[in-house]
Amino acid sequence: MMELKRFKYTPILGWSMTRHNVFSTCKRKYYYQYYAKFDPEFPRVRIEALKELTTIPLETGAITHDIIRVLLRRLALTQDAVDTDRLFEYAKDITQGRCNSKVFSEVYYAEREEISLEDVFPKVKNSLENLLGSERFQWLCDPKLQRYDRWLIEPPGFGETRIDGMKAYCKVDFLLPVQEELFVIDWKTGKQDEDKHGAQLIGYAAWASFHFATEPQVIRPIIAYLSPDYFEMELRLEQKDVGEFAQRVRVETEEMSAYCQDVEKNIPKEKSLFPITSNRRICEYCNFRELCKIEPIST
Numbered sequence: 001m002m003e004l005k006r007f008k009y010t011p012i013l014g015w016s017m018t019r020h021n022v023f024s025t026c027k028r029k030y031y032y033q034y035y036a037k038f039d040p041e042f043p044r045v046r047i048e049a050l051k052e053l054t055t056i057p058l059e060t061g062a063i064t065h066d067i068i069r070v071l072l073r074r075l076a077l078t079q080d081a082v083d084t085d086r087l088f089e090y091a092k093d094i095t096q097g098r099c100n101s102k103v104f105s106e107v108y109y110a111e112r113e114e115i116s117l118e119d120v121f122p123k124v125k126n127s128l129e130n131l132l133g134s135e136r137f138q139w140l141c142d143p144k145l146q147r148y149d150r151w152l153i154e155p156p157g158f159g160e161t162r163i164d165g166m167k168a169y170c171k172v173d174f175l176l177p178v179q180e181e182l183f184v185i186d187w188k189t190g191k192q193d194e195d196k197h198g199a200q201l202i203g204y205a206a207w208a209s210f211h212f213a214t215e216p217q218v219i220r221p222i223i224a225y226l227s228p229d230y231f232e233m234e235l236r237l238e239q240k241d242v243g244e245f246a247q248r249v250r251v252e253t254e255e256m257s258a259y260c261q262d263v264e265k266n267i268p269k270e271k272s273l274f275p276i277t278s279n280r281r282i283c284e285y286c287n288f289r290e291l292c293k294i295e296p297i298s299t
């Protein structure tokens with residue numbers, strides 16, 4: 001069994017790529033996303049409810065991940081052929097349940113009346129079909145290659161790790177050792193983004209290197225794009241890549257920490273120092289737009 005290292009809780013700010021992306025996008029959004037409990041203007045519960053809003057693309061990704069997790073757990077127990085009809089029926093039920101129970105931003109902000117199965121399920125199904133038809137899946141089904149007892153499928157927790165001593169989060173989907181190498185695979189239902197996802201791959205390698213005390217060269221981080229076609233992006237890493245990544249994490253952690261009045265306790269400075277973005281296009285898709293009273297851009 002592959003064991004992850006554990007950490008004693010500390011409140012200090014922890015870097016993550018998502019966190020820094022939000023920070024770079026809009027400081028006010030960053031405040032709502034990470035410091036809702038300090039807000040003097042709106043009740044925390046209102047901010048948290050907006051934070052929880054989902055979208056069609058987000059929910060498509062979340063459902064696909066959930067089904068793949070179930071699929072991999074089954075595969076770790078038995079390599080018998082998958083009954084695809086049953087799998088898709090199951091996926092359809094899950095999708096319908098989410099369409100009924102989740103609050104979608106598109107509905108909340110009155111862009112659509114409702115979200116139906118047809119808005120989400122076709123892409124979930126396409127992603128699953130592509131995965132099942134991929135060489136990667138065949139490889140996963142090969143008991144001569146795989147050590148199923150050593151698979152880590154969606155490790156619990158938030159992916160906490162240390163990068164050059166700094167607290168950071170890199171949440172990985174799937175880790176599996178194959179012979180001398182450690183594969184880390186991340187499933188994506190969205191568009192390819194070489195720069196963003198390339199950096200994410202280095203983060204996964206740093207995470208795996210820390211938790212399993214391995215050299216980066218033996219780690220194989222892979223992003224598997226599932227839709228519209230199956231496609232993989234992989235990086236072969238060298239020690240210097242991890243060093244450069246650690247430097248990036250250091251700079252970005254310092255940038256975000258500069259917005260804290262107490263860095264150790266991760267207490268933010270006052271809200272007025274987190275300005276709203278001047279790029280109104282970003283607001284069009286932001287969950288918090290009712291708080292900023294941003295009017296839609298007229299076209």
Ligand code: SF4
Binds near residue numbers: 028030290
């Ligand atoms: S609506 Fe615009 S200004 Fe307000 S938090 Fe979102 S991105 Fe920032």
